[in-house]
Amino acid sequence: MSCVFNNPLPIPVLGFCAYSGTGKTTLLKQLIPELNRRGLRLAVIKHAHHNFDVDIPGKDSYEMRKAGAKQMLVASHVRWALMTEDALDSDPSLPHLLKQIEADKVDIVLVEGFKKLALPKIELHRASHGKPFIHTHDDNIVAIACCDETQTPADLIRLDLNNVGQIADFVVQYQQSWQAPKVALPIDLASAEVPQRGQQGLSVAQGINHILNQVSAITTTEMVDLDLLDNRVLARDCISPVNVPQHTNSAMDGYGFAYSDVGAAPLHVVAEVLAGHGYDKVVQPGEAVRIMTGAPVPQGVDTIQPRELCDTQDNQVTLLDTANIKQGQHVRLAGEDIAVNDVALSKGTRLGAAELGLLASLGCYQAEVVHAPTVAVFSTGDEVSQPGETLKPNCIYDSNRYTIKAMARKLGCNIIDLGIIEDNETALTAALLQASAKADIVISSGGVSVGNADYIKTVLAKIGQINFWRINMRPGRPLAVGQINNSLFFGLPGNPVAVMVSFLQFVQPAVRKMAGEQSSTGTQPWQPHYIPAIADEFLRSKTGRSEFLRGIYHIAADGQVHVRSTGAQGSGMLSSMVTGNCLIVIGEKDDHIAQGQSVFIQPFAAVL
């Protein structure tokens, strides 16, 4: 049986396995020069069973290590070696050893030993040796190198153990055709299966896809003034009416001249060109202009030298540091940012600070944007009370309406607040019908789980087509999604953290699609974006469901993003969303993330 192996490198790792005495090392010693001749740069890792040493007693490095240095790195201009005292009880970890390889310096790692690991291997077999096959119980054998008399299965690539050139050709071909395994995202919209009719639980990806299939983008548009465009979505491509910058100009305060004059005698300064002004003559050989940042570059000038690298006396300028002057330096060409008639911003772009600045730089005073979605929000439940009022016994304040409204506003929605609707069929029916007449999306929280005593399910069944789902996730297991008249309805679970997590996963992509957002990232514009982080602690989950832990990420001293959980993860504990700055997303396949392992996070920044 083989043990799990994950290659941490962006290059292939190929093992050579055989029973001892088959001639592994002899083959590798012949193979390495053959591979070098074929242009392959190699790293080799060899597993040694005994207490080996590579250093020599009496050498400084040996003595310092023996004196107690846990790691000893000895280096010269031709090679360096790192020796680490590990004293492990078991085999060293191959992924850990692989991480020591400089993957940009080699094309493939050949591994001798580590027979039990599930890494791709060439089996070496010598019939005369009388040992059993390895491929019969190891699925990771990619080829067998053996002698004439050996019988091998037809589907296994057969190589001649005595033909090193042939084995080298195989290794080269393996290296060239190797592709790094695709990163497995915890929630992958592209590979989610279509749910079966009557399927009990849906994966998060199935739920998102199902919702997105029901959503179409709003088609009505309006012209909006520049100052009110923040967070709106462009309804059509914005074509640039001008070149940006409009004219070729200087990026520095300094002197402008023709590059061919570099190294000539001091140049005669014929004019000063200020931003907003011009010099309408042609600068002649031997001449220069004093020029300010943003000022138009006159004809005859193709290079600018900053004033601190010039020496001026009267009307003469001497260029300093001439060896480092490059033709065209510090000249911003007309249209180098955006050329006239270029698509400056594409349809479906959500406008933010940078986009507004860009529109302004084109001279656009208005833009045509999609009508913002209107979201109606209400809460239900006998125990739910209005903040500001005295809290009755056994009641709680309504927090969900406020988190939902805030998240929807951040996504640029208009809000209709329907308040807390009492558990009364007539009141609920009237409120929902009224909301659906005005809103594109209606969102409630609470009352979607099993065994609930309120009226929401009865009412929804009468006035809409609503599916009550169980999503394989935590928090946020119950979720109701459907239509009331022409509005999309979301019944989010009551628990305050579940509300926020469900909103982020399901409501957010629906709102974005409805608002007309389009992404330039290709076929799956709604795929959640993840950032890999290193787990600073053991994180528990359960296979078969996606876990959304509240986490705190930071950039650690090693320059990498690290994450830890906020602590207690109860789905009623809103403080975890306040303390946290991200969700740690553990997919359905994992039941835990070990300390030090990589895990994906979704930072809150964009929506909370």
Ligand SMILES: Nc1nc2c(c(=O)[nH]1)N[C@H]1C(S)=C(S)[C@@H](COP(=O)(O)OP(=O)(O)OC[C@H]3O[C@@H](n4cnc5c(N)ncnc54)[C@H](O)[C@@H]3O)O[C@H]1N2
């Ligand atoms: N037998 C089962 N019980 C529960 C299940 C289940 O599968 N079987 N699922 C649990 C999960 S998971 C969740 S989440 C909740 C969701 O239930 P509901 O959506 O029906 O929500 P409620 O029962 O109405 O409320 C749950 C919880 O949230 C509080 N809440 C409700 N509204 C608000 C609000 N506007 N602001 C703040 N807090 C609110 C409410 O007081 C409850 O504590 O069901 C589990 N049970």
Ligand code: MOO
């Ligand atoms: O959705 Mo519930 O909050 O998972 O417990």
